Amino acid sequence: MRIVAENLTFTYNKKSKFAVDALKDVSLTIEEGSFFGIIGHTGSGKSTFIQHLNGIIPLTSGKLMVGDINLADKKKIVKKKYKQLRSKVGMVFQYPEYQLFAETVFLDVAFGYKNFYPNSTEEEVKMAVFKALDMLGLPKDCINKSPLDLSGGQKRRVAIAGVLVSKPEVLVLDEPVAGLDPVGKNELMKILHDLHRSGVVKTVIIVSHDMDEVCENCSDVAVFSEGKIVFAGKPSEVFKRSKEMNELRLGVPVTGFLLDELKAVGVEIDSDFTREDFVQNIAKYYKDNK
Numbered sequence: 530m531r532i533v534a535e536n537l538t539f540t541y542n543k544k545s546k547f548a549v550d551a552l553k554d555v556s557l558t559i560e561e562g563s564f565f566g567i568i569g570h571t572g573s574g575k576s577t578f579i580q581h582l583n584g585i586i587p588l589t590s591g592k593l594m595v596g597d598i599n600l601a602d603k604k605k606i607v608k609k610k611y612k613q614l615r616s617k618v619g620m621v622f623q624y625p626e627y628q629l630f631a632e633t634v635f636l637d638v639a640f641g642y643k644n645f646y647p648n649s650t651e652e653e654v655k656m657a658v659f660k661a662l663d664m665l666g667l668p669k670d671c672i673n674k675s676p677l678d679l680s681g682g683q684k685r686r687v688a689i690a691g692v693l694v695s696k697p698e699v700l701v702l703d704e705p706v707a708g709l710d711p712v713g714k715n716e717l718m719k720i721l722h723d724l725h726r727s728g729v730v731k732t733v734i735i736v737s738h739d740m741d742e743v744c745e746n747c748s749d750v751a752v753f754s755e756g757k758i759v760f761a762g763k764p765s766e767v768f769k770r771s772k773e774m775n776e777l778r779l780g781v782p783v784t785g786f787l788l789d790e791l792k793a794v795g796v797e798i799d800s801d802f803t804r805e806d807f808v809q810n811i812a813k814y815y816k817d818n819k
């Protein structure tokens with residue numbers, strides 16, 4: 530399902546002196562099948578935007594189509610529609626492990642499933658939970674453990690399994706690798722890629738403020754600043770604007786910095802900024818100019 534936002538505007542505490550304009554006229558299309566990165570500084574509106582996508586924040590101004598669900602059409606957004614929307618768009622909040630609550634890993638993930646499939650049999654629940662844990666690379670023997678006894682990275686994966694278990698088409702993750710160590714970050718990004726590549730989830734949307742992470746992993750990006758989208762496109766197009774990205778104090782991937790420095794000494798190399806492409810183009814330049 531395709532997501533189309535048009536002129537999305539949102540103010541917290543509207544009509545009070547604490548009003549905050551969190552989104553201002555945000556228009557963005559997220560195509561089905563993309564691995565979409567939402568980037569921007571803290572407070573730029575990223576979380577407010579993504580929380581509109583499954584109705585956690587109700588639409589107050591502008592248009593929003595999520596697949597064929599029109600969130601602007603208030604008359605049709607009855608409770609049942611929200612439930613349908615939430616079964617299609619799974620939302621993983623920032624630090625989701627803080628929301629684990631059940632006695633065991635099994636019960637926590639099963640809760641996520643039963644919420645959407647209340648009439649399922651115990652056998653179906655079991656199958657779904659095992660499958661979700663397996664997809665997150667969690668060993669079977671963790672099911673009877675308390676989530677509190679797992680490592681930080683494992684807790685996060687259990688929390689993601691609790692969302693994935695309901696089989697959403699779109700998986701939205703707010704800063705999914707924040708706070709993990711470098712190995713844990715790579716492992717989790719690889720898992721997300723595998724889920725995307727194998728079609729378990731059609732579209733993945735991640736919030737990040739790490740330019741390298743976005744460049745290496747995303748097919749498309751949108752850059753938020755002060756509640757607005759300043760650039761959107763392929764990472765290779767967005768990161769070409771190193772001057773503007775530096776002015777926004779977001780910077781570019783490390784490959785972008787290096788390409789700028791090479792340019793300053795007269796070596797101009799074209800690259801899409803991924804490490805692999807960067808290395809190949811440097812090697813080609815070296816061979817061609819030997």
Ligand SMILES: Nc1ncnc2c1ncn2[C@@H]1O[C@H](COP(=O)(O)OP(=O)(O)O)[C@@H](O)[C@H]1O
Pocket residue numbers: 541542549550551569570571572573574575576577578
């Ligand atoms: N629940 C809230 N109540 C009031 N203001 C909020 C709330 N959540 C976020 N904001 C404000 O809205 C703006 C956008 O925040 P947010 O969407 O959380 O940005 P980001 O995810 O990019 O850090 C910020 O100015 C933030 O302080």
Ligand SMILES: [Mg+2]
Pocket residue numbers: 572575576577703
């Ligand atoms: Mg946020």
